[in-house]
Amino acid sequence: MPAWRPEAAETPVWLAASLPDDLSHPVLLNLGPQLPFEFGRFERILEIVGRDPESLATARERFRAYREHGCEIEHHDMSQTP
Numbered sequence: 001m002p003a004w005r006p007e008a009a010e011t012p013v014w015l016a017a018s019l020p021d022d023l024s025h026p027v028l029l030n031l032g033p034q035l036p037f038e039f040g041r042f043e044r045i046l047e048i049v050g051r052d053p054e055s056l057a058t059a060r061e062r063f064r065a066y067r068e069h070g071c072e073i074e075h076h077d078m079s080q081t082p
Contacts, residue, residue, distance in 0.1 A: 035062050
């Protein structure tokens with residue numbers, strides 16, 4: 001069962017493996033290793049990346065893909081934050 005309700009206006013946060021076509025929220029938090037499908041329909045995409053080599057490698061691939069699609073990217077290195 002998905003962790004969302006069909007009433008999008010009443011559901012500010014959706015937890016789902018895929019998103020319905022009519023979803024119109026401005027921000028996507030990508031927690032997966034793949035480039036999000038149809039990421040261009042979101043104003044902002046947030047990603048949290050692990051420090052292990054595999055997570056870093058896949059994050060770099062997504063970073064390059066976002067940049068190739070014209071996305072403005074801001075990187076915040078939180079590894080030094082206590």
